[in-house]
C-alpha cells in the first residue's frame with residue numbers, strides 16, 4: 422500500500438475516544454489526560470508512517486491502525502504515563518543503609534501512622550487542651566529527651582540542615598575550631614566546610630589529616646572562638662599513624678575556656694550494638710560525656726524517616742528554635758508521624774531490635790540468614806526450574822549510608838548463573854523489572870544478598886528472575 426493510503430487509514434481521535442475500553446479511564450483519570458494521550462499515540466503513528474520508505478510502506482501492517490488496536494495502544498500508553506517515578510524496589514545488595522535506595526525502610530507502625538495523620542487534619546500546631554496555637558517542636562522533643570538524657574531536643578529536615586542551624590545559632594560571626602582530619606565530604610557533594618561557611622561561622626582548621634591533638638585545639642583558641650566541634654568519621658577510616666582528641670578531652674577543654682562543644686555524630690545509633698560487630702559510639706553514651714550540643718541523622722542507624730535531630734543544653738536548643746532558619750528547615754507532619762513511632766520503639770531495646778528494620782537487619786542471626794537464602798533458592802527453583810543455576814554462598818554485608826565503613830557483617834546470598842544469559846544482562850533485567858530488584862555482581866556471579874530482602878519479597882525476587 423502506498424503511504425497516502427496508509428495515512429488515510431489512521432483513525433480519527435474522536436472515533437478512538439468512543440471505544441468502550443477507554444470509558445473507565447475517562448471516569449478515573451479525567452478526559453484531558455486521556456485525550457492528550459490518544460493524540461500523542463496517533464501523532465506518533467503518523468510520524469512512523471511518514472518516515473517509511475516506499476519499500477517498507479508496502480510491508481506495513483495496516484491492521485495496527487484498526488480503531489480497537491489504536492485504543493489498546495492508548496491504554497498501554499496511559500498505564501505507562503501513569504506510572505510513578507518514585508516506586509518501591511527490592512534491595513538485594515546486602516548494604517543496609519543504601520542511600521540511593523532511600524536509606525532506612527520504616528517500621529510498620531511508622532508507615533501506618535503517616536497514613537493516619539496525613540489523611541485528615543491533625544493537631545500539628547494546635548494545643549487541644551488549651552484550645553490555642555501549639556508548637557510542632559513539642560511533638561517529639563520530650564520523647565527524645567526521655568531516650569537520650571538531653572535537656573532539650575529539636576527535629577529538622579536532615580542532618581545537613583542541623584549542621585547549618587547549630588553553627589548559625591552557636592558560632593555565627595565567630596570561629597569554630599575543627600580538626601583537619603574531620604573536614605570531609607559526606608556524599609552528593611555535601612562538604613562539612615562548605616556548610617560551615619554557609620552558616621556564617623568561620624572555620625578554624627587545626628591539626629593534620631592523620632593527627633590532631635587536644636593541644637592543637639587549645640593553641641587555636643582566641644577571643645574570636647565561638648565553639649569547638651567534632652565530626653564523627655562516618656564514611657571513612659584513617660588508619661596507621663593517627664591521633665584524635667576524644668570527646669572527653671574536648672569537653673574538658675570547653676569547660677576550661679567556657680566554650681560550647683558540638684558533636685556531629687552523623688549516624689544516630691541509639692543503642693549499643695557492639696555485640697553485633699558494630700563498634701560505633703551511640704547517642705546516649707556520647708551525650709553523657711558532657712557535650713553541649715549533638716546532631717545526627719534520622720534515617721541512618723536510627724532507622725527512621727529523613728531528619729536531623731539536635732539534642733543538648735536547653736539554652737542552645739531554645740535559640741535554635743527561635744532562629745529564622747528553623748522555619749526554612751522545618752519538618753512536615755508526615756516526618757513527625759514516622760519519627761514519633763520509630764522513637765517509641767527505643768523505650769525497650771529488645772523491641773527496637775525486633776521492630777526497626779535497620780537494627781533487625783544488622784542483628785540478624787547468621788543461621789537464620791542461611792535458612793532465608795535456602796528459602797529464596799527454593800523459590801527460584803520452583804519458578805525457573807533448570808533454566809538458572811542457584812547456589813548458596815557466604816558474603817560480607819555492609820552497613821552503608823556512610824556509616825561504619827569498615828564493618829563487614831557475615832551473611833548469606835543466593836548466587837545465580839545462567840547458561841544462556843550473561844551475569845550483566847541478568848543484573849540489568851532484574852533492575853528493569855516492574856518491581857526493580859537491585860542485585861550485586863561479584864566474581865562474575867549475580868548475588869542476591871538475603872539480609873536486605875524482606876521475607877515477603879522473596880517470592881517476588883523469584884518471579885522477577887522468571
Ligand SMILES: *Cc1c(COP(=O)(O)O)cnc(C)c1O
Pocket residue numbers: 579580581582607652653654655656685686687688717718719728729823
Ligand atoms: C550523614 C552525615 C551528615 C549528613 O546527614 P543527612 O541526614 O544526610 O543530611 C552530616 N554529618 C555526618 C557526620 C554524617 O555522617
